[in-house]
Amino acid sequence: MDKWIELVKAKMSELNVTQVELGERVGMSQGGIGHWLNKRREPGIKEMNRVLQALGMDFLEVAMVIREPQPSADDEVPLTHKYNPYFRYPVSDWRAPCEARESEATPYAKTREAQRFELTDYHAGGAAFWLRVTGDSMTAPKGLSVPEGMLILVDPAVEAVPGKLVVAQWPDSPEAIFRKLDEEGGQRYLMPLNPTWPKALFTDDCRIIGVVVQATVRF
Known part of the structure; x- marks a missing residue:
């Protein structure tokens, strides 16, 4: 809610739009807008999107809590992160999530012409990209579940340790896979969240x- 208010106020100032x-x-009414921007009342997702659309911005997304910790209030936050809370990353493909990032000088060069981007408030440490989940290997009957159709944001700069959800690929496989990295008896496995799928x-x-x-899904 705070980020939405900050974004709306910044855009209103940029466009010289009054309440x-x-x-x-x-x-x-102006009073209704004022209630929202001063946190006296909380708008729903539809109302928030109506305001964003009126200011010429994209719709919001609903995000699951699969996030790397961000700096606390006591930490020094870069100005770009504080005042530009939304970042955009390209939507990649399971067959070439790495090859599309071969060159640092021309990132995503192979898909740049038809590249699609999605917004998020996550500030990646590396050349992050989105993938759309396919299949039901990560659909769990209970607890954490990432079903087919959701977009997952992948950050290559985050350390892959047991317990993390990762995107991995074997050299002889044409496609990458999405799994949970786990450890049992000193050996690491790539675990599906769906118990009907085998671990690797x-x-x-x-x-x-x-x-x-x-992980996000659009409404």
Whole structure:
């Protein structure tokens, strides 16, 4: 809610739009807009999206809590992170999530012409990208579940340790896979969240492409 208010106020200032004008654009009173921007009342997702649309911005996404810890209030936060809370990352493909990032000078060069981007408030440490979940290997009957159709944000800069959700690929496989990195008896495994799927032994020739730090779905 705080980030939405910060974003709306910043955009209103940029466009020189008053609360009265914004209210007219979304079909409500200046007082109603003021209640939202001063946190006296909390708008729903539909109302928040109406305001963003009236200001020429994209719709919000609902995000699951699969996030890497962000700096606390006591930590020094970069200005770019504080005042530009939304970042955009490209949507990649399971067949080439790495190859699309071969060159640092021209990131995502192979798919740049038709590249699609998605927004998030996560500030990646590496060349992060989105993948759309396919299949039901990570659909769990209870607890954490990442079903087909969700977008997952992959950050190659995050350390892959047991307990993390990761995207990995074997050299002889045409596609990467999405699994939970786990450890049993000193041996690491790539575990599906769906118990009907088999686990896979994590070997030295299997490469971790990145750690999944966020999962989102659009409404």
